[in-house]
Amino acid sequence: MAKILIVDDSRTSRRMLRAILEEMGHEVVAEAVNGEDGFVKYKELNPDLVTLDITMPVLDGIQALSLIKKHDPEAKAVMITAAGQRDKMIKAVKYGAAEFITKPYEKEVVEKILKEVLAL
Amino acid sequence: MIANIIANYLINKGKISLDQYYEFFEELSKVRAKLGLIAVHEGLMTEYQADTVNMLQATMDMKFGDLAVEKGFLTHNQVQELLRKQADPYLSVAQVLENMGIMRLNDLDLLMKKYQVENEMSSSSIEALKSDEIDRIVPLFLPPEADEYVAFATLAFKTLMRCADNNIFPIKGFFAEKLDCQNGALQFVDGDPCLTAGMCGDGNALLGAACKFGQEEFESVNMDALDAIAELLNCICGLYASELSQKRITMELYPPQYDDTIEGVGEYKTLIFPMMLGDKLVNLLICIGEKLEFRYS
Numbered sequence: 540m541a542k543i544l545i546v547d548d549s550r551t552s553r554r555m556l557r558a559i560l561e562e563m564g565h566e567v568v569a570e571a572v573n574g575e576d577g578f579v580k581y582k583e584l585n586p587d588l589v590t591l592d593i594t595m596p597v598l599d600g601i602q603a604l605s606l607i608k609k610h611d612p613e614a615k616a617v618m619i620t621a622a623g624q625r626d627k628m629i630k631a632v633k634y635g636a637a638e639f640i641t642k643p644y645e646k647e648v649v650e651k652i653l654k655e656v657l658a659l
Numbered sequence: 660m661i662a663n664i665i666a667n668y669l670i671n672k673g674k675i676s677l678d679q680y681y682e683f684f685e686e687l688s689k690v691r692a693k694l695g696l697i698a699v700h701e702g703l704m705t706e707y708q709a710d711t712v713n714m715l716q717a718t719m720d721m722k723f724g725d726l727a728v729e730k731g732f733l734t735h736n737q738v739q740e741l742l743r744k745q746a747d748p749y750l751s752v753a754q755v756l757e758n759m760g761i762m763r764l765n766d767l768d769l770l771m772k773k774y775q776v777e778n779e780m781s782s783s784s785i786e787a788l789k790s791d792e793i794d795r796i797v798p799l800f801l802p803p804e805a806d807e808y809v810a811f812a813t814l815a816f817k818t819l820m821r822c823a824d825n826n827i828f829p830i831k832g833f834f835a836e837k838l839d840c841q842n843g844a845l846q847f848v849d850g851d852p853c854l855t856a857g858m859c860g861d862g863n864a865l866l867g868a869a870c871k872f873g874q875e876e877f878e879s880v881n882m883d884a885l886d887a888i889a890e891l892l893n894c895i896c897g898l899y900a901s902e903l904s905q906k907r908i909t910m911e912l913y914p915p916q917y918d919d920t921i922e923g924v925g926e927y928k929t930l931i932f933p934m935m936l937g938d939k940l941v942n943l944l945i946c947i948g949e950k951l952e953f954r955y956s
């Protein structure tokens with residue numbers, strides 16, 4: 540069981556992801572609604588894994604990733620993307636993202652990726 | 660989708676009741692067109708010949724095709740051809756209407772002629788409709804000079820069909836500078852050219868789509884329900900950006916906005932593509948080259 544922080548500006552997306560993660564037996568330690576909020580909560584809670592939506596106001600997922608990685612180079616971050624954000628994905632890899640999950644969520648895909656990343 | 664179009668046309672014309680409407684869709688999921696009906700449709704047999712074979716079939720343990728060949732109505736090759744057509748969406752609709760005693764194939768063909776005239780459609784457009792192929796159908800419902808918009812509209816329609824409501828059918832789209840509506844979501848996608856996409860409605864029109872996509876029982880189209888609509892829009896825009904990225908065109912998605920107290924959306928040339936999601940009228944908005952905003956009173 541891992542402690543996970545969900546960062547996503549959409550309540551719908553947070554809810555759906557939380558349901559899948561909790562069903563897998565993980566603990567969602569907090570939800571954050573934008574990149575800045577996510578960075579603050581990451582520092583405060585030091586979760587085992589953070590999911591970062593890419594398209595968010597204030598600070599987007601890529602900006603939050605770079606802050607989190609600067610703060611904690613070992614951070615495990617899974618990026619959540621709407622399909623097609625190829626340039627953003629390349630950037631995220633450069634900043635050290637562990638994996639990508641495409642919306643809308645498919646439960647089996649989320650489970651597989653989370654297992655892989657947590658095993659790293 | 661031809662099934663939705665016909666069922667809704669029938670109900671609008673008072674030819675079927677609401678109960679029959681629901682029964683129609685239930686039957687449709689079970690039925691395959693019978694060879695006799697297809698043979699009549701293809702002009703290979705008359706209705707009388709098909710009825711004769713059907714009656715004979717009731718007393719003999721033989722397949723329709725074999726009997727029709729024995730009677731000299733069809734050749735073996737024709738039977739093979741008819742078997743291939745059994746999954747035809749229009750013929751399945753015809754079969755259900757015939758099974759329910761609502762109308763026979765000839766009457767349905769006449770009804771489609773009427774639909775064609777009322778909607779000022781060409782015969783080839785009607786053939787496209789009957790094919791049930793979304794890529795052929797969506798452009799029929801867009802106004803002239805909407806070529807630039809076809810790709811987005813088609814992709815959005817397919818995504819809505821998959822993620823929001825199976826019971827969906829398009830209504831004739833048009834260009835307008837602004838649209839009056841009570842609630843909705845907009846997403847700006849930057850690029851060359853940029854675009855704004857939107858989904859808007861009145862009252863609880865967006866409720867069904869929000870509940871289905873958000874997997875939550877919203878009571879009305881409140882801000883939480885609109886958050887689900889905004890995420891759905893985000894998925895559509897993401898898929899569109901994905902298609903473009905294969906042509907090495909980069910688009911940047913901005914966070915969607917949504918509000919439940921608007922007066923409308925405007926004020927640039929926008930393709931308004933209305934559609935029925937279940938029994939609700941929903942508008943898909945596509946504006947190429949400008950950033951649309953909500954309007955408030």
Ligand SMILES: [Mg+2]
Nearest residue numbers: 548592594595
């Ligand atoms: Mg987002």
